[in-house]
Amino acid sequence: MILTWLYAPGDRPEVVAKALRLGADAVIVDLEDSVSASRKEYARAATAELLTERPPVPVHVRVNALGTPWAGADLRALSGLHGLGGLRLPKVDAPEQIARVADRTGGVALYALLESALGVERAFDIARAHPALRGLTLGEADLRADLGVSAEAGLDWPRSRVVVAARAAGLAPPAQSVFPDIRDLEALAASCARGRALGFLGRAAIHPRQLPVIERAYLPGPQEVTAAQEVVSAARATPGALALPDGRFVDPAVVAAAHRTLALSRRGIAT
Secondary structure: OOOEEEEEEOOOHHHHHHHOOOOOOEEEEEOOOOOOHHHHHHHHHHHHHHOOOOOOOOEEEEOOOOOOOOHHHHHHHHOOOOOOOEEEEOOOOOHHHHHHHHHHHOOOOEEEEEOOHHHHHOHHHHHOOOOOEEEEEEOHHHHHHHHOOOOHHHHHHHHHHHHHHHHHOOOOOOOEOOOOOOOOHHHHHHHHHHHHHHOOOOEEEOOHHHHHHHHHHHOOOHHHHHHHHHHHHHHHHOOOOEEOOOOOEEOHHHHHHHHHHHHHHOOOOOO
């Protein structure tokens, strides 16, 4: 289970190389927002060279948005490389975009970033657009601008919409969007707790100091692990729906959630 994703700019290969060793579960090499137009070609070539061999952790690449002058070249240069774990497609707002990219990339795992009101409205159709699509996530900076919201509460519905759409389409729970303030780790922890309550799993980071905060927020606590163990043990003893002595009702969905908690606990328990 990937809990931490670390962004690194594609036009700084030395930063990407360092990011691979900083403890993130996966690294996202960015060819889009963090790379100026004059350095797009260099960033693409440097990233393609990196991915000729399998890196020590999974590497995804956020390509430039479809319709920009660079998107086609990004897809041609990266598709089929041995070390590519997935392509992240920014500013997706229609399922047809996913199908077109899938046809050009030969089965590479695709992840859609929804960054507009239209993309959020079409989240479920996008989520089931093609078998190559493996996940959804929000691009919250652009979405805030599109919606004209500043308060966190203004994004609660889009966040829940994306979580529901992903799960309804059989995809993994989405990871949270980046938290822009790299200094306020307390606020980051609170934001992660809120995201976890909404159904997200893990989060992207823009600085390595954010990684342990994100991981800790998404690992189960001791009480959660104990409760999950009780559920799994009861389900093994008595298959089917049942009520535990403390009043909790256990059915297959609850058992599946308990197994997920125990799987997470194998990498650590939050204290």
